Amino acid sequence: MIKRAVRIALATLGMASAVAGASDSPASLMAQYAKQAGVPVSALSASRGAALYRTEHPGRNGQAVSCAACHTANPTRAGRTRVGKRIEPLAPAANPQRFTDAAKVEKWFRRNCQDVLQRECSAQEKGDFIAWLSQAR
Amino acid sequence: MNYLLRGIGVVAAVGVAGLLAFSMPSGDAHGDGGGNTLPRVTNKNWQQECASCHIAYAPALLPKASWRRLMGGLDQHFGENASLDPATQADILRFLEANAADAGSSSMGRRVMQGMNPNEAPLRITETRWFVRKHDEVSRATWSRKSIGSAANCAACHRQAEQGVFDEDTVRIPK
Numbered sequence: 473m474i475k476r477a478v479r480i481a482l483a484t485l486g487m488a489s490a491v492a493g494a495s496d497s498p499a500s501l502m503a504q505y506a507k508q509a510g511v512p513v514s515a516l517s518a519s520r521g522a523a524l525y526r527t528e529h530p531g532r533n534g535q536a537v538s539c540a541a542c543h544t545a546n547p548t549r550a551g552r553t554r555v556g557k558r559i560e561p562l563a564p565a566a567n568p569q570r571f572t573d574a575a576k577v578e579k580w581f582r583r584n585c586q587d588v589l590q591r592e593c594s595a596q597e598k599g600d601f602i603a604w605l606s607q608a609r
Numbered sequence: 610m611n612y613l614l615r616g617i618g619v620v621a622a623v624g625v626a627g628l629l630a631f632s633m634p635s636g637d638a639h640g641d642g643g644g645n646t647l648p649r650v651t652n653k654n655w656q657q658e659c660a661s662c663h664i665a666y667a668p669a670l671l672p673k674a675s676w677r678r679l680m681g682g683l684d685q686h687f688g689e690n691a692s693l694d695p696a697t698q699a700d701i702l703r704f705l706e707a708n709a710a711d712a713g714s715s716s717m718g719r720r721v722m723q724g725m726n727p728n729e730a731p732l733r734i735t736e737t738r739w740f741v742r743k744h745d746e747v748s749r750a751t752w753s754r755k756s757i758g759s760a761a762n763c764a765a766c767h768r769q770a771e772q773g774v775f776d777e778d779t780v781r782i783p784k
Contacts, residue, residue, distance in 0.1 A: 532688060554689070555663035556762040583690040 498564050498571040498606045505599035516596070521604025524597055529588055537588050547608050563608040571602055647717050647773035652704035654697050662689070664764050664771050666734055668708035669718040674730035676705040687732075735760040747782070756783040 496504075506513045524539065525547070531537035542559060543551040548566040551559035561567045571577055577598075585593035593601070647667040659665045668676065680702045684692040693701070710718035710725075724738040731737055744760070751757070757765040764770040769779045 553662040554759070556758040556765060557661075557663055583692065586690045 496572055496574045496577075498602050501571050501574060501577060502599050502602050502606070504574070505595045505602070508595035509599060511596065513599075516599040516603040518600070518604040518607055520597075521600035521602070524593075524601055525604060529590070531588075532590075539584065539588060547605055563605045565609050570605070647715065647775070649773060650704075650708045652701065654700045655704050658691075658693060658697060658701060660771075662691070663761055666763075667717075667773055668705045668712075669710050669715040670721055670734045671709065671737070672711040672722065672725065672730065673706045673709040674728075675732060676702060676709055678730050679732055680705070733761070751782060754783070 502516055503513055506516055525543070526538060526540050526545075528536040528538045528541075542553060543562045547563040548561050550561055553559060560569070562570055564570045581593050581598055581601075585591065585597075647669055650668065655665055671679075679686075680698060683698065684690055706712070708714055710721040712718065721737060721739045724742075725731075734740055740760075752760050763775075766780055766782050767775050768781060769775075
């Protein structure tokens with residue numbers, strides 16, 4: 473019990489030091505990802521982000537998958553999970569809660585890039601992706 | 610929210626879950642409406658992490674061994690990546706185990722356990738004998754309707770599934 477509590481506390485501290493910072497915004501996240509990629513924010517590209525969003529990849533079960541498959545072709549619209557649950561729109565213009573929590577954003581990039589691309593997305597790709605969604609109206 | 614605060618929250622939640630586990634009565638838990646309403650038990654991490662792709666399936670619908678297997682393989686969760694940080698994962702598993710079908714805390718759980726072998730640990734609720742029996746009047750063609758998509762989409766037919774209500778009055782199969 474004590475050992476377990478210590479292990480959990482350590483894991484939690486690890487997380488806390490890895491990502492610090494309260495309320496994030498699409499702009500602050502873009503700045504963060506650009507810095508990680510070692511490029512100026514102006515080098516992030518909305519059109520590369522759009523391509524990342526739309527491009528279909530061969531999925532594990534042979535079916536083509538893309539970000540748009542769940543988030544729909546138009547990111548200002550609500551999407552649907554594989555089980556049929558509604559996904560609120562991904563574009564901040566339609567859903568101001570998007571890209572306001574760095575930990576949540578990182579969690580879903582990690583999962584969804586693995587699922588769709590079979591690898592993690594690079595910092596540059598994440599910045600491009602947010603650049604594209606930020607200007608979607 | 611500040612990450613450190615959230616971290617403290619996780620530790621606190623684990624603590625509270627621990628206390629709850631010790632004070633759990635062996636009979637029916639409070640809030641178990643009997644019948645087809647599930648006991649109203651909840652946990653913040655579970656609500657937050659297990660309800661984004663589907664409803665948060667009630668812990669009383671699978672035995673402890675199933676939850677252990679399922680939580681041990683979140684990176685390959687029915688073909689999707691649902692992985693979590695270790696602290697959150699441990700907290701959710703504790704909650705699921707404390708309220709599982711074989712935890713003795715709900716009448717729904719007891720019914721789920723009837724007809725299940727003690728060493729069975731199914732990963733799907735929809736493949737338990739209990740589920741199949743309850744749904745024998747639903748045809749194969751119905752399950753694959755576009756408006757339903759999957760038997761795991763409980764909320765397509767059970768309009769109050771998110772509140773844990775599965776009684777007859779709230780069922781409506783969509784066209």
